[in-house]
Amino acid sequence: MAIKTFRLRLTLMYTVVVVLIFFASDFVIQVQFKNKRYESVDRELLREATTEFSQEIDPTRIKNNEEIIKRVGDEYYQIINRRGEVRISSLNNNYLWPVNRDLLVKAFNGGPQFDTVSYKGENYRVLYMALNEDNILSIGDSLKDVEEEVAALSRLSLIFFPFILAITSVMSWFLAGRALSPMVQIKSLAEQIRHGRLDRRIDVGVKGKEIDDLVKIFNEMLDGIQNSMEAQKRFTSDVSHEIRSPLTSLRGSIEVALRKKRATEEYEELLRNNLSDIIRLSRIADDLLFLAKADNNILELKKHWFDVNQLLKNIIERVRYDGLSIVEKYEENLEVYGDSSILEQAFTNLINNAIKYIHRGGTVTITTEKEDDSIKVTISDSGIGIPEDEIPHIFERFYRVDKERSRKMGGTGLGLAITQWIVNAHRGQILVKSTIGSGSDFIVILPKTQD
Ligand SMILES: Nc1ncnc2c1ncn2[C@@H]1O[C@H](COP(=O)(O)OP(=O)(O)O)[C@@H](O)[C@H]1O
Ligand SMILES: [Mg+2]
Numbered sequence: 001m002a003i004k005t006f007r008l009r010l011t012l013m014y015t016v017v018v019v020l021i022f023f024a025s026d027f028v029i030q031v032q033f034k035n036k037r038y039e040s041v042d043r044e045l046l047r048e049a050t051t052e053f054s055q056e057i058d059p060t061r062i063k064n065n066e067e068i069i070k071r072v073g074d075e076y077y078q079i080i081n082r083r084g085e086v087r088i089s090s091l092n093n094n095y096l097w098p099v100n101r102d103l104l105v106k107a108f109n110g111g112p113q114f115d116t117v118s119y120k121g122e123n124y125r126v127l128y129m130a131l132n133e134d135n136i137l138s139i140g141d142s143l144k145d146v147e148e149e150v151a152a153l154s155r156l157s158l159i160f161f162p163f164i165l166a167i168t169s170v171m172s173w174f175l176a177g178r179a180l181s182p183m184v185q186i187k188s189l190a191e192q193i194r195h196g197r198l199d200r201r202i203d204v205g206v207k208g209k210e211i212d213d214l215v216k217i218f219n220e221m222l223d224g225i226q227n228s229m230e231a232q233k234r235f236t237s238d239v240s241h242e243i244r245s246p247l248t249s250l251r252g253s254i255e256v257a258l259r260k261k262r263a264t265e266e267y268e269e270l271l272r273n274n275l276s277d278i279i280r281l282s283r284i285a286d287d288l289l290f291l292a293k294a295d296n297n298i299l300e301l302k303k304h305w306f307d308v309n310q311l312l313k314n315i316i317e318r319v320r321y322d323g324l325s326i327v328e329k330y331e332e333n334l335e336v337y338g339d340s341s342i343l344e345q346a347f348t349n350l351i352n353n354a355i356k357y358i359h360r361g362g363t364v365t366i367t368t369e370k371e372d373d374s375i376k377v378t379i380s381d382s383g384i385g386i387p388e389d390e391i392p393h394i395f396e397r398f399y400r401v402d403k404e405r406s407r408k409m410g411g412t413g414l415g416l417a418i419t420q421w422i423v424n425a426h427r428g429q430i431l432v433k434s435t436i437g438s439g440s441d442f443i444v445i446l447p448k449t450q451d
Pocket of ligand 2: 349352412415
């Protein structure tokens with residue numbers, strides 16, 4: 001069965017880890033305890049061997065020795081000679097300790113030796129110690145007590161285990177819940193957003209860096225979505241508004257004209273007025289179509305090398321600028337790799353703006369320059385300028401500083417949005433410098449390289 005919730009999975013993981021740690025430390029404790037107890041048994045054996053036996057036992061006089069042994073108590077002992085034969089045994093010679101030959105040799109050559117032996121299902125710790133050149137004293141003590149203590153200790157940890165398990169799983173469940181609470185919050189927020197509450201944000205800065213980073217990205221993403229949704233809404237309502245006003249004026253003037261019979265001149269006048277509305281509508285339609293294609297990435301750039309100066313000269317020949325002067329300052333040989341027809345549209349927009357937002361007798365200056373690996377085209381005018389706080393907005397669709405003036409000049413408010421898209425599509429940049437009352441500079445920087 002797959003474990004569905006992450007919380008349960010985390011809980012199980014924590015619990016398994018704690019249980020493993022519990023068993024590992026329990027094992028270490030038991031081994032340590034057992035070793036310590038063995039050491040103390042060994043010390044006791046050694047103490048008895050050296051203090052109780054060694055001075056008094058005389059291996060040559062057996063009877064005498066037996067008495068000493070009875071006096072000393074209930075430890076098991078025997079005296080073994082070099083050949084490994086048991087000379088005296090505490091169990092009335094009924095039983096002989098198994099003799100460990102290796103330890104016997106070692107005990108003769110070095111110091112006392114210890115061994116663990118098993119007899120009739122019981123374990124004993126045994127000490128081999130040389131009494132003299134010929135005899136080894138071997139005494140033993142039962143390990144029954146030690147083993148019982150070790151068993152009691154492990155029983156104790158078995159009794160504790162269910163409690164540890166219960167506490168660990170409850171704590172883990174709780175901790176996992178805490179660790180996941182930001183997720184739960186994000187989830188409920190995402191749900192609210194799904195139901196239209198795009199203004200909702202999660203608090204940042206309290207849940208630890210990883211979560212905070214995630215929350216920050218999430219919030220930024222929401223900002224982005226909210227902005228583009230709002231822009232979309234604004235755009236839709238702007239479009240309907242922009243289209244409705246020329247349509248209303250067309251409809252109104254036609255309705256008035258049809259109320260009675262009129263002279264030919266009147267119809268002509270009417271049609272001329274209608275034509276300007278229709279031109280306006282078709283301009284909006286063209287610009288919107290361009291932007292729609294741009295938005296949907298279906299505008300294909302047909303790039304080739306061309307001369308920027310020539311392109312600008314062609315535009316200036318075509319545009320109408322009565323009562324103004326245009327100054328051209330070209331640096332020679334400015335070739336750019338791009339879609340010339342679409343860039344022509346961008347520069348036409350900029351030059352038309354310069355001409356539109358200028359006073360009579362003003363000057364538009366067009367400059368081209370070579371930079372390191374780019375080309376800079378500056379279109380500056382001695383016109384009305386743009387208020388500083390409006391500059392960031394003029395590239396927005398339908399944004400106009402002065403709606404009436406723009407409309408009178410036949411503007412749609414889409415020109416700069418289109419221009420910016422074109423320049424960006426060429427990996428270029430467009431900058432604006434403007435002083436209200438004295439004019440504006442629109443600077444287009446295009447990379448010279450072929451992609
Ligand atoms: N050279 C300029 N001088 C002053 N204002 C300008 C200039 N170019 C653009 N603007 C401002 O930016 C607005 C947006 O420009 P644009 O997108 O081309 O729309 P429009 O159709 O109105 O020309 C204009 O309405 C105008 O207010
Ligand atoms: Mg324009």
